[in-house]
Amino acid sequence: IPKKILFILPLRELMAASLGAQISVLPFILYKMGTLSLVALPANILILPLIPFAMGFGALAGFIGMFSVGLALPVSWLTHMILQYVTAVVTYCARIPYAAIVIKDFPGGLCLGVYALLVLWIYRAWKQYEKEEPR
Numbered sequence: 001i002p003k004k005i006l007f008i009l010p011l012r013e014l015m016a017a018s019l020g021a022q023i024s025v026l027p028f029i030l031y032k033m034g035t036l037s038l039v040a041l042p043a044n045i046l047i048l049p050l051i052p053f054a055m056g057f058g059a060l061a062g063f064i065g066m067f068s069v070g071l072a073l074p075v076s077w078l079t080h081m082i083l084q085y086v087t088a089v090v091t092y093c094a095r096i097p098y099a100a101i102v103i104k105d106f107p108g109g110l111c112l113g114v115y116a117l118l119v120l121w122i123y124r125a126w127k128q129y130e131k132e133e134p135r
Helices: 008-032 040-065 069-094 108-132
Strands: 035-037 100-102
Touching: 008 035, 008 040, 008 108, 040 069
Parallel strands: none
Antiparallel strands: 035 100
């Protein structure tokens, strides 16, 4: 891999993880809420790398806070700053005009059908992978 494009690999993994998660929950979101977000992928790419840090620092602050509130404050502040960024990105993306499309009455049967096709596609991809991968 040329060094010039190495910086793309983490972004590619992040996009693949976000896209995979969004595809897997989209039928259910359409069925239950009837909203198709057009800004979810860019928003997730902007916030996803920070979520593990927010969770880790939040847990650390809670653990330290059991012994000393004063010692937990700097870690809590760091957690707060990360979560403020996450909230700002989500709020900004939600305010973009036409950021979502409303789909009224998405049929439950169609939701199940999409999931059946998704499972079939994953199964076939897995079988193809097993066939090509030497053991």
